[in-house]
Amino acid sequence: MNSTKKTGILILSLALLAGTMACQKNAAESQAAEVQKAVTDFEGTVRAALGRYMYLSTAPGFDIVLPGFDAATLMGKTIKVKGDLLVDHPPIFLADTVETGPGSSVYTRSQEFQSEDFVEFKAREGVPALAISGVAKAEEWEGKGQVKIYGKLQKGDVNSIVLSDDKGKEIAKIIVDSISTYSNYYLQKLRLFDKFWFYLNVKDSVDKKIRPRTKEIFHADVVGVGLF
Numbered sequence: 001m002n003s004t005k006k007t008g009i010l011i012l013s014l015a016l017l018a019g020t021m022a023c024q025k026n027a028a029e030s031q032a033a034e035v036q037k038a039v040t041d042f043e044g045t046v047r048a049a050l051g052r053y054m055y056l057s058t059a060p061g062f063d064i065v066l067p068g069f070d071a072a073t074l075m076g077k078t079i080k081v082k083g084d085l086l087v088d089h090p091p092i093f094l095a096d097t098v099e100t101g102p103g104s105s106v107y108t109r110s111q112e113f114q115s116e117d118f119v120e121f122k123a124r125e126g127v128p129a130l131a132i133s134g135v136a137k138a139e140e141w142e143g144k145g146q147v148k149i150y151g152k153l154q155k156g157d158v159n160s161i162v163l164s165d166d167k168g169k170e171i172a173k174i175i176v177d178s179i180s181t182y183s184n185y186y187l188q189k190l191r192l193f194d195k196f197w198f199y200l201n202v203k204d205s206v207d208k209k210i211r212p213r214t215k216e217i218f219h220a221d222v223v224g225v226g227l228f
Helices: 003-035 121-125 181-189
Strands: 041-050 053-056 063-065 078-085 092-099 105-108 146-154 160-164 170-179 196-205 216-226
Touching (some): 041 181, 053 181, 146 170, 160 216, 170 196, 181 216
Parallel strands (some): 063 092, 170 216
Antiparallel strands (some): 041 053, 041 078, 053 063, 078 092, 092 105, 146 196, 160 170
16 A cells, blocks of 8 residues: 555544544533433433442433432433433533432432532543653653643553554543543543543652663643543
Protein backbone atom coordinates (compact mmCIF):
# COMPACT_ATOMS: atom_id res chain seq x y z
CA MET A 1 0.00 0.00 0.00
CA ASN A 2 1.50 3.36 -1.01
CA SER A 3 1.92 6.26 1.43
CA THR A 4 -0.96 8.25 -0.08
CA LYS A 5 -3.45 5.43 0.58
CA LYS A 6 -2.08 4.89 4.08
CA THR A 7 -2.46 8.57 4.84
CA GLY A 8 -6.00 8.55 3.51
CA ILE A 9 -6.97 5.56 5.68
CA LEU A 10 -5.40 7.17 8.75
CA ILE A 11 -7.28 10.44 8.19
CA LEU A 12 -10.54 8.54 7.70
CA SER A 13 -9.96 6.50 10.88
CA LEU A 14 -9.22 9.62 12.91
CA ALA A 15 -12.29 11.33 11.49
CA LEU A 16 -14.50 8.39 12.45
CA LEU A 17 -13.02 8.31 15.96
CA ALA A 18 -13.49 12.05 16.39
CA GLY A 19 -17.06 11.73 15.15
CA THR A 20 -17.79 8.96 17.64
CA MET A 21 -16.40 10.95 20.55
CA ALA A 22 -18.30 14.06 19.50
CA CYS A 23 -21.54 12.08 19.28
CA GLN A 24 -21.04 10.71 22.79
CA LYS A 25 -20.44 14.21 24.16
CA ASN A 26 -23.39 15.74 22.29
CA ALA A 27 -25.68 12.90 23.35
CA ALA A 28 -24.83 13.40 27.01
CA GLU A 29 -25.49 17.14 26.77
CA SER A 30 -28.58 17.18 24.56
CA GLN A 31 -30.39 14.00 25.55
CA ALA A 32 -31.66 15.71 28.68
CA ALA A 33 -33.59 18.36 26.77
CA GLU A 34 -34.95 15.83 24.27
CA VAL A 35 -36.50 13.48 26.81
CA GLN A 36 -37.28 15.89 29.63
CA LYS A 37 -41.03 15.73 29.11
CA ALA A 38 -41.23 12.19 27.78
CA VAL A 39 -39.25 10.18 30.34
CA THR A 40 -39.98 10.00 34.05
CA ASP A 41 -39.07 6.35 34.67
CA PHE A 42 -36.67 3.61 33.62
CA GLU A 43 -36.72 -0.15 34.11
CA GLY A 44 -33.71 -2.43 33.78
CA THR A 45 -30.76 -4.14 35.43
CA VAL A 46 -28.23 -2.12 37.41
CA ARG A 47 -24.90 -2.46 35.55
CA ALA A 48 -22.79 -0.03 37.58
CA ALA A 49 -23.36 1.42 41.04
CA LEU A 50 -21.33 3.18 43.69
CA GLY A 51 -22.23 5.65 46.39
CA ARG A 52 -25.35 7.50 45.28
CA TYR A 53 -24.80 6.79 41.57
CA MET A 54 -26.09 3.96 39.41
CA TYR A 55 -26.36 3.13 35.72
CA LEU A 56 -28.90 1.12 33.74
CA SER A 57 -28.18 -0.10 30.21
CA THR A 58 -31.78 0.86 29.42
CA ALA A 59 -30.96 4.46 30.33
CA PRO A 60 -27.85 5.15 28.22
CA GLY A 61 -26.33 8.57 28.68
CA PHE A 62 -27.76 9.06 32.18
CA ASP A 63 -26.36 8.82 35.67
CA ILE A 64 -29.17 7.97 38.07
CA VAL A 65 -28.66 9.59 41.47
CA LEU A 66 -30.17 8.40 44.75
CA PRO A 67 -29.30 11.01 47.42
CA GLY A 68 -28.63 9.50 50.82
CA PHE A 69 -28.66 5.90 49.55
CA ASP A 70 -26.00 3.27 48.84
CA ALA A 71 -26.77 2.38 45.23
CA ALA A 72 -24.22 -0.45 45.32
CA THR A 73 -26.79 -2.55 47.21
CA LEU A 74 -28.80 -2.67 43.97
CA MET A 75 -25.95 -3.90 41.75
CA GLY A 76 -27.16 -6.65 39.41
CA LYS A 77 -30.81 -6.25 40.38
CA THR A 78 -33.66 -5.49 38.00
CA ILE A 79 -35.42 -2.36 39.15
CA LYS A 80 -37.90 0.31 38.16
CA VAL A 81 -36.92 3.87 38.96
CA LYS A 82 -39.09 6.96 38.75
CA GLY A 83 -37.82 10.51 38.88
CA ASP A 84 -36.88 13.51 36.81
CA LEU A 85 -34.03 14.60 34.60
CA LEU A 86 -32.12 17.60 35.91
CA VAL A 87 -31.71 19.71 32.79
CA ASP A 88 -29.38 22.07 34.65
CA HIS A 89 -27.10 19.15 35.55
CA PRO A 90 -26.91 16.81 32.54
CA PRO A 91 -26.77 13.82 32.55
CA ILE A 92 -28.23 13.50 36.09
CA PHE A 93 -31.55 11.69 36.48
CA LEU A 94 -32.75 12.31 40.05
CA ALA A 95 -34.56 9.26 41.40
CA ASP A 96 -37.74 9.74 43.42
CA THR A 97 -38.53 6.06 43.99
CA VAL A 98 -36.97 2.68 43.23
CA GLU A 99 -38.79 -0.65 43.22
CA THR A 100 -37.38 -4.16 42.79
CA GLY A 101 -40.84 -5.51 41.96
CA PRO A 102 -44.52 -4.55 42.17
CA GLY A 103 -45.07 -3.07 45.61
CA SER A 104 -41.43 -3.70 46.61
CA SER A 105 -40.10 -0.21 47.26
CA VAL A 106 -36.43 0.03 48.29
CA TYR A 107 -35.95 3.78 48.01
CA THR A 108 -37.95 6.98 48.39
CA ARG A 109 -36.10 10.23 47.99
CA SER A 110 -35.94 12.51 51.04
CA GLN A 111 -33.09 14.79 49.93
CA GLU A 112 -32.41 17.18 47.08
CA PHE A 113 -29.54 16.76 44.64
CA GLN A 114 -26.23 18.32 45.74
CA SER A 115 -23.32 18.68 43.34
CA GLU A 116 -20.71 17.39 45.84
CA ASP A 117 -18.21 15.36 43.78
CA PHE A 118 -20.18 15.56 40.52
CA VAL A 119 -18.19 17.26 37.75
CA GLU A 120 -20.47 19.42 35.63
CA PHE A 121 -20.19 18.84 31.88
CA LYS A 122 -19.93 22.57 31.20
CA ALA A 123 -17.08 22.83 33.68
CA ARG A 124 -15.18 20.10 31.85
CA GLU A 125 -15.01 22.21 28.71
CA GLY A 126 -12.92 24.81 30.51
CA VAL A 127 -10.36 22.35 31.91
CA PRO A 128 -7.07 22.53 29.97
CA ALA A 129 -5.47 19.37 28.61
CA LEU A 130 -2.03 18.60 30.02
CA ALA A 131 0.74 17.70 27.56
CA ILE A 132 3.62 15.74 29.06
CA SER A 133 6.78 15.05 27.02
CA GLY A 134 8.72 13.18 29.69
CA VAL A 135 9.96 13.24 33.27
CA ALA A 136 12.42 16.11 33.03
CA LYS A 137 10.29 19.17 32.30
CA ALA A 138 8.52 19.96 35.56
CA GLU A 139 7.22 23.22 34.08
CA GLU A 140 4.81 21.11 32.03
CA TRP A 141 2.78 20.28 35.15
CA GLU A 142 3.87 22.37 38.12
CA GLY A 143 1.44 25.15 39.06
CA LYS A 144 -1.22 23.91 36.61
CA GLY A 145 -4.04 23.40 39.15
CA GLN A 146 -6.90 21.36 37.64
CA VAL A 147 -6.16 19.67 34.31
CA LYS A 148 -7.25 16.74 32.18
CA ILE A 149 -4.98 14.14 30.66
CA TYR A 150 -5.43 11.05 28.49
CA GLY A 151 -3.99 7.85 29.90
CA LYS A 152 -4.49 4.42 31.43
CA LEU A 153 -5.17 3.60 35.07
CA GLN A 154 -2.69 1.13 36.54
CA LYS A 155 -3.89 -0.35 39.83
CA GLY A 156 -1.60 -1.65 42.55
CA ASP A 157 -0.40 -0.85 46.04
CA VAL A 158 -0.08 2.64 44.61
CA ASN A 159 -2.45 3.53 41.78
CA SER A 160 -1.04 5.51 38.89
CA ILE A 161 -2.04 6.92 35.52
CA VAL A 162 0.29 5.72 32.77
CA LEU A 163 1.05 8.17 29.97
CA SER A 164 2.25 6.97 26.57
CA ASP A 165 3.55 8.59 23.41
CA ASP A 166 2.02 8.23 19.94
CA LYS A 167 3.79 4.88 19.49
CA GLY A 168 2.47 3.45 22.75
CA LYS A 169 5.75 3.78 24.63
CA GLU A 170 5.39 4.66 28.32
CA ILE A 171 6.80 8.12 29.01
CA ALA A 172 5.59 8.97 32.52
CA LYS A 173 3.33 8.06 35.44
CA ILE A 174 1.13 10.17 37.68
CA ILE A 175 0.70 8.94 41.25
CA VAL A 176 -2.98 8.84 42.23
CA ASP A 177 -3.49 9.84 45.85
CA SER A 178 -7.29 9.66 45.76
CA ILE A 179 -10.21 8.98 43.42
CA SER A 180 -13.62 10.56 44.00
CA THR A 181 -16.72 8.38 44.34
CA TYR A 182 -18.10 9.78 41.09
CA SER A 183 -14.85 8.91 39.31
CA ASN A 184 -14.81 5.36 40.70
CA TYR A 185 -18.40 4.93 39.57
CA TYR A 186 -17.40 6.05 36.07
CA LEU A 187 -14.49 3.62 36.07
CA GLN A 188 -17.11 0.86 36.39
CA LYS A 189 -18.94 2.27 33.37
CA LEU A 190 -15.71 2.49 31.36
CA ARG A 191 -14.45 -0.98 32.23
CA LEU A 192 -14.37 -1.98 28.54
CA PHE A 193 -11.99 0.87 27.70
CA ASP A 194 -8.24 0.85 28.30
CA LYS A 195 -7.65 4.59 28.06
CA PHE A 196 -9.74 7.68 28.68
CA TRP A 197 -9.56 11.21 30.07
CA PHE A 198 -8.73 11.86 33.71
CA TYR A 199 -9.62 15.15 35.39
CA LEU A 200 -6.99 15.88 38.02
CA ASN A 201 -6.01 18.28 40.74
CA VAL A 202 -2.22 18.51 40.35
CA LYS A 203 -0.29 18.20 43.62
CA ASP A 204 3.37 17.83 44.64
CA SER A 205 6.07 16.81 42.18
CA VAL A 206 8.13 13.68 42.68
CA ASP A 207 11.77 14.37 43.54
CA LYS A 208 13.65 15.00 40.29
CA LYS A 209 16.33 12.46 41.28
CA ILE A 210 13.73 9.68 41.46
CA ARG A 211 11.75 10.50 38.30
CA PRO A 212 14.12 8.91 35.73
CA ARG A 213 14.04 5.58 37.59
CA THR A 214 10.30 5.34 38.40
CA LYS A 215 8.92 7.63 35.67
CA GLU A 216 6.60 9.01 38.35
CA ILE A 217 6.31 12.78 37.92
CA PHE A 218 3.72 14.16 40.36
CA HIS A 219 0.89 13.33 42.75
CA ALA A 220 -2.75 14.05 41.92
CA ASP A 221 -6.35 13.59 43.03
CA VAL A 222 -8.73 12.23 40.39
CA VAL A 223 -11.97 14.23 40.41
CA GLY A 224 -13.46 12.96 37.18
CA VAL A 225 -13.04 10.50 34.30
CA GLY A 226 -14.72 10.11 30.92
CA LEU A 227 -14.41 9.61 27.18
CA PHE A 228 -14.16 13.35 26.64
